[in-house]
Amino acid sequence: xxxxxxxxxxxxxxxxxxxxxxxxxxxxxxxxxxxxxxxxxxxxxxxxxxxxxxxxxxxxxxxxxxxxxxxxxxxxxxxxxxxxxxxxxxxxxxxxxxxxxxxxxxxxxxxxxxxxxxxxxxxxxxxxxxxxxxxxxxxxxxxxxxxxxxxxxxxxxxxxxxxxxxxxxxxxxxxxxxxxxxxxxxxxxxxxxxxxxxxxxxxxxxxxxxxxxxxxxxxxxxxxxxxxxxxxxxxxxxxxxxxxxxxxxxxxxxxxxxxxxxxxxxxxxxxxxxxxxxxxxxxxxxxxxxxxxxxxxxxxxxxxxxxxxxxxxxxxxxxxxxxxxxxxxxxxxxxxxxxxxxxxxxxxxxxxxxxxxxxxxxxxxxxxxxxxxxxxxxxxxxxxxxxxxxxxxxxxxxxxxxxxxxxxxxxxxxxxxxxxxxxxxxxxxxxx
Amino acid sequence: xxxxxxxxxxxxxxxxxxxxxxxxxxxxxxxxxxxxxxxxxxxxxxxxxxxxxxxxxxxxxxxxxxxxxxxxxxxxxxxxxxxxxxxxxxxxxxxxxxxxxxxxxxxxxxxxxxxxxxxxxxxxxxxxxxxxxxxxxxxxxxxxxxxxxxxxxxxxxxxxxxxxxxxxxxxxxxxxxxxxxxxxxxxxxxxxxxxxxxxxxxxxxxxxxxxxxxxxxxxxxxxxxxxxxxxxxxxxxxxxxxxxxxxxxxxxxxxxxxxxxxxx
Numbered sequence: 001x002x003x004x005x006x007x008x009x010x011x012x013x014x015x016x017x018x019x020x021x022x023x024x025x026x027x028x029x030x031x032x033x034x035x036x037x038x039x040x041x042x043x044x045x046x047x048x049x050x051x052x053x054x055x056x057x058x059x060x061x062x063x064x065x066x067x068x069x070x071x072x073x074x075x076x077x078x079x080x081x082x083x084x085x086x087x088x089x090x091x092x093x094x095x096x097x098x099x100x101x102x103x104x105x106x107x108x109x110x111x112x113x114x115x116x117x118x119x120x121x122x123x124x125x126x127x128x129x130x131x132x133x134x135x136x137x138x139x140x141x142x143x144x145x146x147x148x149x150x151x152x153x154x155x156x157x158x159x160x161x162x163x164x165x166x167x168x169x170x171x172x173x174x175x176x177x178x179x180x181x182x183x184x185x186x187x188x189x190x191x192x193x194x195x196x197x198x199x200x201x202x203x204x205x206x207x208x209x210x211x212x213x214x215x216x217x218x219x220x221x222x223x224x225x226x227x228x229x230x231x232x233x234x235x236x237x238x239x240x241x242x243x244x245x246x247x248x249x250x251x252x253x254x255x256x257x258x259x260x261x262x263x264x265x266x267x268x269x270x271x272x273x274x275x276x277x278x279x280x281x282x283x284x285x286x287x288x289x290x291x292x293x294x295x296x297x298x299x300x301x302x303x304x305x306x307x308x309x310x311x312x313x314x315x316x317x318x319x320x321x322x323x324x325x326x327x328x329x330x331x332x333x334x335x336x337x338x339x340x341x342x343x344x345x346x347x348x349x350x351x352x353x354x355x356x357x358x359x360x361x362x363x364x365x366x367x368x369x370x371x372x373x374x375x376x377x378x379x380x381x382x383x384x385x386x387x388x389x390x391x392x393x394x395x396x397x398x399x400x401x402x403x404x405x406x407x408x409x410x411x412x413x414x415x416x417x418x419x420x421x422x423x424x425x426x427x428x429x430x431x432x
Numbered sequence: 433x434x435x436x437x438x439x440x441x442x443x444x445x446x447x448x449x450x451x452x453x454x455x456x457x458x459x460x461x462x463x464x465x466x467x468x469x470x471x472x473x474x475x476x477x478x479x480x481x482x483x484x485x486x487x488x489x490x491x492x493x494x495x496x497x498x499x500x501x502x503x504x505x506x507x508x509x510x511x512x513x514x515x516x517x518x519x520x521x522x523x524x525x526x527x528x529x530x531x532x533x534x535x536x537x538x539x540x541x542x543x544x545x546x547x548x549x550x551x552x553x554x555x556x557x558x559x560x561x562x563x564x565x566x567x568x569x570x571x572x573x574x575x576x577x578x579x580x581x582x583x584x585x586x587x588x589x590x591x592x593x594x595x596x597x598x599x600x601x602x603x604x605x606x607x608x609x610x611x612x613x614x615x616x617x618x619x620x621x622x623x624x625x626x627x628x629x630x631x632x633x634x635x636x637x638x639x640x641x642x643x644x645x646x647x648x649x650x651x652x653x654x655x656x657x658x659x660x661x662x663x664x665x666x667x668x669x670x671x672x673x674x675x676x677x678x679x680x681x682x683x684x685x686x687x688x689x690x691x692x693x694x695x696x
Contacts, residue, residue, distance in 0.1 A: 015482035018452045042449040042499040043554060044530040054672060060642065064529050064677065067453020067575060111459060115480065126481030128469040138466070146462035157633040159460060160453040160575040161644070164637045171639040334638070408482070419452045 014408055016116040016126070018068050019418025025392050025407065035389040037381055037411070039255040041418055047371045055081050055167055055340060055366040062358070062373065063161045066420045068111070071104035071152065072351030074165040075226055076358040076373075081167050084345025084362050085338060092331035093169045094226070095324050100155045100165070101225040101349070102321040106148025106189070107159065108352035109272075109310040109317075112415040113200060114141025117307050120409040121203040137199055140192050144314070147189040150182045151321060169335030176328060183325045186318055193315035194290055200307045201294035206406070208391055209301040212383065213266060214274035217350050223282040223316060224275065224350045231278055232268065240348040243357050249374065257418070260379040267382035270354025271414060272309040273300055284323075287316035303387055303413040310415070340366030351376050353415055375420040384414055441490035441589055443468075444476035446510050448496025448503050449530055449558060453575040454521035455479055455495045461578055472589065487513030491588050494567075497523040497558045499530060504555065504564060511565035516588050519561045520581065522574035522677045526646050529574070531558040531680035535688075558680070569594060574644035574677040577629050597628050600648040601641045604632040613640055620660040622673060625651035625683070646678035653687035667691045 006028075013020050019041050026034040046065055053061065058077040063070035075097060082089060089097075114137070115127035124130040131138035149159040154174055156162020164170045215236070217228030231237050236246060247268075249258040262268055280288065280298035291312045300309055346359040354376030361370035391410050395403060445455050459465065459480060468474075475485035492514035498504050511517055522528045534557045561567055571584055571594075580596055587594040597604075601623035605612060613619040613635050621640030623632070627648040634641045647653075657670050665673070674688035 013478055015478045016480065018456075018479060020447060020478060042503060044449055044499070045533060048536075049529065049532040054669075057672065057676070061529065061676070064451050064453075064574065067451040067456045070451075070453070111456075115459060125483035126474070128466070128474055128481060129483070131466055131469070135466075142462040142465060145460075149460060149462070157637050158575075158630070160456060163634050163639065166639075171634075172637040417452075419450065 014411060016119070016408075016412055017416050017418060018066070018420070019416075021418050023388065023407065023411065025388055027392065027396065030396065032389045032393045035385045035392075037255065037385050037388070039257045039381070039418055041256060043256050047373060050368050050371045053368050055085075055360070055362055055368060058360065058368065059165050059167070060161070060163075065373070065375070066417055067160050068108055068417060069104060069351045069353065069420070070161045071100055071156070071165075072349060072356050074162070075101060075349045076347050076351075076356045077360075078165060078167050079226065079347035079349060080345045080358040080360050081362070082345070083347060084343045084360055085167075085341055087168060087336060087338060089169065089336065090331065092329065093173075093335070095328070096155065096170065096173060096331070097165075098222075098225055099321055099324045099328075100152060100162070102317040102324070103148050103151030103155065105225070105317040105352055106314055106321075107145055107152060108148070108415075109314045110141055110145040110148060110196070113196065113307055113310050113314070114138060114145070116415070117310075117409075117412050118200065118203075120405070120412060121200075121307070140195065144189055144192045144196065147182070147185045147318070150185060154179055154182045166335055168338040169331070169333070171334060173330050173334045175330055179325050179328060183322065186322050186325070189318045190286075190315070190322065193311065193318050194286075197290045197294050197308065197311040197315055200311050203307070205302065205304045206395075207302070208304055208394070210303075210387065210390060212273070212301060213262065213268040214277050215268045215270050215355065215379075216275040216278045217348060217355060218278055219282070221282075223279055223284075223320070226349050230348060230355070233278065240346050240357070243346065243348060243374075244359070244372075247374075247379075249378070255381065257375075257378040257381065259381050260374060261382055267386055268379065269383045270376050270379050271306070272313055272352075272354075273303060273306050274354065275350060276300060276309045276313065283312070283316050284319045286319055287312050290315055303410065306413050306415075340364065353377055353417055353420070354379065375417070377414070377416045377418065377420050380414050380416065384411055384416065387413070440471060440473045442475035442485060442487070443472040443585075444487070444489035444492045444514065445479070446476075446492060446494045446496075447478070448494070448507070448524070448561075449499040450496030450521065450523045450528065452479065452495070454524075454573075455493070457520075457576050457578040457581050458493070461582060464582060468585070488515055489513055490515050491585065492517045493585075494519045494524050494561050495521055497527045497530060497560060498564055499555050499558045500553055501555065502553070507561060507564045516568045517561075517565070518569045518571060518584055518588065519567050520571045521576050522572060522644065522646060523558075524561045525570040525572050525681075526678040527558040527560050527680035529677050529679070532675065533558055534680050535675065560680070572627055572646045572678075573629050577631070580629055598649060599628055600624055600651075601626045601628050601630070601632050601635070601645070604628040605635050608632055608636070610635050613638065614659065614663070618663050620663050620665050620669075620673070622656070625653050625656050642676060643673070643684065644677045646681045647683040651683045653683055654690075657687065657691060666696050667694045668696075
């Protein structure tokens with residue numbers, strides 16, 4: 001190969017992700033010299049437009065950051081504000097919130113596993129193309145995703161931007177009777193989710209791994225959704241209130257989403273791989289067994305295998321939803337009384353794509369004075385860029401077209417939500 | 433003699449400033465999606481496929497509002513390659529929640545979010561697609577209703593007008609037999625001035641409608657303001673109520689501006 005010759009692989013807009021954006025990898029003399037994940041989706045200024053709004057509007061407003069994981073935004077918002085007001089949520093309402101989160105986890109993960117990520121492993125442009133040769137798997141995936149949506153709808157009124165969540169609890173809680181049809185579907189879904197784990201575990205993986213700094217919530221008794229301390233693989237163990245002492249956000253010109261890093265400048269990874277690897281022992285026995293059968297150990301450092309981890313988490317969410325519904329008694333009151341008071345509050349919950357941090361400062365009337373939101377995808381930007389650099393370096397032998405597709409796949413390993421993070425991806429690989 | 437095989441109509445889905453929720457509604461048609469893909473070519477839908485077929489497109493669904501100079505240009509390209517252009521959702525039809533910037537000095541906002549404001553390229557306003565190019569049909573909602581989306585796609589594929597209700601959420605409650613949250617519980621509700629399409633979900637969940645489908649034709653926002661004030665809502669409360677997901681829609685904008693000028 002001639003030195004200094006620039007070989008360019010370019011994709012104008014990355015497909016099968018939520019939102020749009022681009023990427024550049026430069027290779028000179030056989031070495032990757034530069035990797036840029038560019039996020040140029042237009043900013044929508046949520047942190048600014050929330051100022052001066054009433055606390056009660058926060059869950060409805062922040063859900064509009066993302067149509068794929070609105071429940072995560074609602075959950076982080078209400079938990080943070082409840083902390084600011086000193087409100088305790090009773091066990092019954094807490095379980096119902098967990099049930100709602102299970103629905104979103106199923107819906108979001110199955111969309112990604114079946115329609116957005118699996119086509120990369122099987123060599124199709126899309127889930128729709130894949131359906132022609134794999135109709136049973138795609139139909140199963142769509143029906144499984146539908147169960148997640150049915151669960152969110154049963155509690156929240158609709159699947160996208162549900163309406164029932166409020167500070168203090170819910171506007172209305174479902175009756176046992178109303179959960180029965182979705183319970184029936186969840187019983188089918190357990191088998192479908194298990195089949196999905198087996199299906200994706202048979203895919204071919206490029207055998208790529210890195211020594212990530214995983215960051216996720218950890219709870220004394222549960223696989224984390226709504227609550228837990230923030231822990232990392234290297235021993236961090238703090239309350240959400242200390243998040244900003246350990247993580248920083250930085251504005252880099254190539255991205256309309258702020259980049260996050262550890263205080264020492266290092267990258268970290270949030271999302272299914274981190275959650276799974278830091279909480280394997282909190283998964284239900286059926287999910288643990290499915291993971292082992294799929295060839296996963298208690299820690300997974302291969303981002304391409306995140307598709308298996310998402311399938312395992314889907315199975316867990318189905319199992320957990322069935323457990324919660326089986327024990328469900330409608331709470332006497334849909335919400336506890338809320339008395340605003342001046343103060344600050346923050347919370348972290350586990351969105352499907354990883355930890356989602358919200359911080360609010362409120363006045364005595366409950367008006368919002370200041371907000372900070374850190375979505376999972378902005379936290380993963382550095383890890384994504386590092387993955388790409390490392391992956392391209394190891395696979396320089398691949399043809400341009402194949403390498404480009406693999407790079408796209410490596411980005412899709414993170415199920416990036418660019419709308420959340422604020423934006424667009426453009427993929428270019430230049431090499432010389 | 434050869435019979436020319438009729439090619440399938442081409443469907444395109446475009447994104448501008450938005451949360452992706454409205455285009456997700458198409459992927460949320462779990463029971464219908466494969467059938468749709470059987471009768472149309474999903475020719476340009478980046479959220480679902482990396483394959484992009486060349487235009488022109490028979491039907492373009494446009495999500496999101498115009499908030500950057502680049503997108504103000506790009507929408508003209510989308511119009512040029514689209515035979516029928518339908519906007520989906522509150523962002524595309526009224527500017528969306530990000531149109532709250534239209535009521536503030538957006539220059540003051542950039543530093544609140546970004547440390548290096550000079551590299552952020554943004555317009556002072558968030559505007560609906562119809563402010564920029566001719567639009568063939570507008571489907572409201574934050575998010576849109578997927579049943580309504582299927583009706584719109586079906587209608588345009590068969591070259592007929594979509595059959596969608598044009599009454600208010602208030603009327604929807606009467607049709608569903610829901611107890612009125614305002615009358616029975618004294619909860620202020622935007623139902624009387626809001627376009628239906630959601631199925632009156634909020635009143636069914638014991639809360640007032642918050643207007644995510646935007647103003648119904650002929651909305652009497654003044655009368656609604658009077659009732660809400662009788663129930664204890666302040667002028668600032670009403671400014672906020674009209675100024676949310678469809679803040680820049682004409683009648684909601686006028687209502688919020690009127691309450692902004694009033695004093696309690």
